[in-house]
Amino acid sequence: MSAPGEQDEVAGRRPGDARSRLSGLLSLDSEELQALRRGPQQLGGAAHRNTRRHNLSVIRRLLFGKGPQTRPELARLSGLSLPTVGALVAELIESGLVHDAGIVAESRVGKPASRVALDTTGNVSIALNLTQPDRFIGAVVDLDGAVVERAELGIEGLYEDAALERVVELVELLLQRTTARVVGIGVASPGLVDESGQVRFGDRLRWQEMPLAEELRARTGIPAAVGNDVNLLALGLGRFRNGSGRDAIVIALDNGVGGAVLEGGDPVLGEQFAAGEIGHITVDPGGELCRCGDRGCLDMVVGAPHLQRRLDTEGESALEPAGRILGETIAPIAIMLNINVVVVVGPEQLVAEPFAAGVVDGIRSRVRPPVFDGMRIEVEPNDPDFELLGAASLIMESELGVF
Ligand SMILES: [Zn+2]
Structure with a gap:
């Protein structure tokens, strides 16, 4: 578990870093390669267009995940024939998505091969x-x-x-x-x-x-x-920033509290497209009246405007208990889904210590130790990027x- 509010975490999450982090984060594991290869490869009738579309997507994904490749490398990685790869690459070059990335000398005998790459800046x-x-x-x-x-x-x-x-x-x-x-x-x-x-x-x-x-x-x-x-x-955190994992619970405290659950790297939408709408869970029965008409909603306790108001009137001592309530609210979600990574983001002056410690304590108080020990909880400043x-x-x- 990384320490909440850790300074190098904060410095490390600037979007400019995304470029350097991307290649490692998106490298394909062997299971993903197998899945890529499993797609349709037989030609015939209307299936031909689908096959071509699928194969184009395989090549794009390989170039995105693995960086510049020669055509023979692409053929080996995709399981497609070299002539098929040649035709697909030609089509991608024609469209402007892929360009030549220069000659590499092959280590084995044979002529030098040229690599192709996604034109990531074009x-x-x-x-x-x-x-x-x-x-x-x-x-x-x-x-x-x-x-x-x-x-x-x-x-x-x-x-x-x-x-x-x-x-x-x-x-x-x-x-x-x-x-x-x-x-x-x-x-x-x-x-x-x-x-x-x-x-x-x-x-x-x-x-x-x-x-x-x-x-x-x-x-x-x-x-x-x-x-x-x-x-x-x-998604932005999970795909462009190292370490968020493919499964994660993400909570944002800005204009009202919102949550997201990433499963296998993708957000769960929910049957009414309302998954993660946790702002109006009652956490303080009889507490302050919320705009929704109920009292003591999570929004009224940790939503940024309300937390700021409490900081201004009651001082820093109000932050730790608020963080704890948020942690206690997250805990059953994390237990139910057995998700290890929890990320809470919000305005820096609010989510730094002592709020962050409260979040960790709140989760710890409700999750059994062996499971808690496997969790990674990050509480850090938000960024519109x-x-x-x-x-x-x-x-x-x-x-x-x-x-
Ligand atoms: Zn409410």
Whole structure:
């Protein structure tokens, strides 16, 4: 278990580091390689197109996970024939996604082979984070997870369709700022978001049944995908930051408490797309009145605005008990799913000690020692880039199939 609030953790999580961390994190294990190879390889009729699409995705994923490869290496790793690999690589080069990465001298006899690689800087995603109370944040993110351009627009007084127009404006602004090939648009939105990218319900922007992904596709002609903000925060952490593991419970304390469960690296959405909505669990019966009408919701105890207010009025001594309550609330979720990794993120001045120690103690008080000893609990400052990286990875997954 790493120490909560550890300083080098904080320094180590800047998005600029994503590039260097990516190759190690995404290297494919032998089981994944087997799974890649198991896909359809027989040609014939309408299956031919599916086979080609699958095989293209295999090559993309190998290049993404393993870095530059020669065609014979790709053939060996994929189990496809060398001529098939040659044709697939030619198609990927033609599309601009893959480029020549230079000649390598083969160690064995034979002519030198040239390696091919994903053009990770020539291809980008547009990523948006709609979670901030006063502005929409956007970025151009390359395939290494590096933010190469940023833009933001204020949203004061904008709701419903006017907020949608602002989203489109921000996308257009970012499109003007890049000359790279845009793979797609990924958006992290607060609220309940279904698999089609529709925001079923988002009270802050007063969205109901807002087909955000569909609108963005129609308005820009570019593929788009939308996910819940905390789910994408968890994805950004899990995919671009070393050590979060493939299964994790992630809790964010910013504008209301939200949670996400990663299972096998992917967020659990839930049957009503409301998995992780833990803000209104009662943790202090008879406590302060919440905007939902109940008293003593988790939101009222550890939601950032309320925690800040308590820090201002009662001082630092209010933080440890609040952290403990959060830990006690997380414990049964961790026990039920037997998930080892728990990450809590929020404003730095709130989640540092003594809050972090309270979280760890709260979990420890409810989880049996052998299981607790196998857990890793991290409590650390949030960064809006986590959602941006998650949004970028969402569209890279849907358009390139690389995760
Ligand atoms: Zn409530």
